[in-house]
Amino acid sequence: MMIDQAPALIIIFPLFISLVLTLAGSLGPRVAYGLLLCGMAGSLLFSLLALGQVVADNQAIHYRMGDWPPPMGIELVIDHLSGIVLVLVSACALLTAVYSLRTAAEDNPDRLHHYYALFALLVTGLLGMTASGDVFNLYVLLEISALSSYGLLARGRGPAYYATFKYLIVGTIGACFYLLGIGYLYIMTGSLNMLDLAEIISRPELQESVSIKIGFSLMILGVWIKMALFPLHAWLPNAYSKAGITTACLIAPLMTKVSVYIMLRIMFTVFSVDYIFDSIAWSQVVIYLASAAALIGMISALAQRDLRMMLCYIVVAEIGYMTGGAWVANAAGYTGAVYHILADGLMTLCLFMAVGAVIYRTGLTSMAAMQGIFQRMPITAVVLVIGAASIIGIPPTCGFFSKFYLIQGAAQAGAWVFVAALLIASLVAAVMFFKLLEIAFFGDPQALEQEAASGHGHGEHGGQPVVARHEAPLSMLIPMVITAAGLIVLGLYTKEVVEFFIGWSIPAGF
């Protein structure tokens, strides 16, 4: 029975935890932390159960909410694609929850349980969007995750309020476009269920309908705003770089990846390959947008002096990779895009966690915080190097394999602009991280200590300046190391992941 109900429990479990956390203020921060961990672990468990069943039966699970058959009721659909994204989201959320022990308590001394309630609510929204088989239900959960992310981001420091307010306006515009698109589809088809919509839209009389074309364009535009595709990305670096450490680790890897997943769902489940690449006039332009996003994102990242600002622009560039992979219109590109959702979720999480630990220990967000990092925080430094290697695309990290598929797909499609953008972006990323490592190795750590005015002593030892080791706390180290190991394991098992999961979700027509 547990297995049958797993699709609903993935989403309902964190929702209940969020409601209980709202009321659990008097029980203290430890209980709140425990409840959050319990919620995230529960989601991960049910996601794994559901994915296991999908792989065992080799067919999608359709879960009818309220026992109503679709399209009258709402259904959850867990197939190979949504299954792995569910596991990714719940695993990243669990790792971030473990990581949050110190930072969340320090950022929210008074309202930790409400902060955690929003945390669980955000994860509920992301999981719900991923599992949903109904375009309007997806919109409702999009609102839940967006709203809770506004609340979490506004808890950040200094100018976080202004950045979040801008994000709120832009995010609402994006959601409105998506809703408007659904409106057009509903008027023309009378249905909201994705599979039912797909069946109706594939009928010949609707192939040339202007309303449906514009509905599709509006939905995609809304999702692009949500996932910060160039040139609609301006809100992202500001909003994410000023967030609290835990908030950034939670939101930056997951929100944009789930938005990419939604784009894939709309493109290939609701609409079809033939429809998009034959009937939509602008579908050829997207590859150039994606190339521009990859290039401009990476070059902007190179120009940043603030660590998290740099990571945020990397996220913008990675969004370009995935968009390009989806729109080169072949199986290799699609595989690369889906694999990159997994890889990029992990590597962004890895980098944000490592940088968060550095910020936590030094109190600085500029690149100067990296000075002497290998002496002061050796494990964090190694995690950072693994994350950086994955962004650059060095084997055996997973970043290499996703880029391999993306370039293969682009080359098959003859999209040489995208191939060039990918290669140049990788080069720029390499330059950027070597610059960072140069500061880490050759920067003067003692200057930093004076700058941060921290109390712990440093003396002369054998003529070499010795810097006190001051590693991140264990609650941050464990999830960091697991994530970094995940990057390598995912890279080593690329063939299996592609064969057992992604290969099954390649849409018909490729």
Place this chain on the structure above:
Amino acid sequence: MKRLTLVILAICAVIMLAAAVDLPDWADPASPASTHLSPDFLEQGYGETATPNIVTVVLADYRSYDTMFEAVVVFAAALIVLVVLRHTPRKRRKMLQHRPVREGRDTVLRGAAQLIIPVMQIFALYVVGHGHYSPGGGFQGGVIFGASFILLALCYNLKFTIERFREQAVLVCVAGGVLLYAGVGAVCLAMGWNFLGYAGLAGILGVGEVMARSHGILAVEVGVGITVFSVMMSLYYDLASGGDLDEGL
């Protein structure tokens, strides 16, 4: 910049007009929206749920999962305003420079409030309870119920209202309403049906499956009503006093 905004708006307007070209006529009974699912809802709705108001049936039964998350959206709004605005130890600058201090001694206002508020509350309960038969339901009834408390705060003062309905109690209601909704779903799940399959309540309530759906709709509407009214109060408390809950409008 302003000119760019105008250009973008103009482009959007042209796109909207272009999209209207092959839309079906206004209120066309042969349009897909009226022929695809609506007939099924209209023909089967009453038979399956014993509830004559089809809007309520679609809202709280066929698409009950959406409605639960709509209630969660309302809940999230209250939580966010609380997290952002409510007074924290890191003392922020006061948001309201000038605060009206009112003693609430105005006889005419108090008299009017005493007359209106009980009627409003009874009517709110009616709107929630009568959602099965007439326009109404949890959202509308909850708004009227919440408005009655805001009227109390306006005609007396904020302190007077908070003494009668403490912030902690409001919070319990905010989460409790959604908890009731999701709890009904979870009970159905525990009874061996899918989440929010109200037919699972039949065994507990001792009625048939159809009647159980009708009762299930009422239960979730009450949950929505509790959340909506307490969220209105929570928002009013925080916004009217700049998050200090001491004095304000």
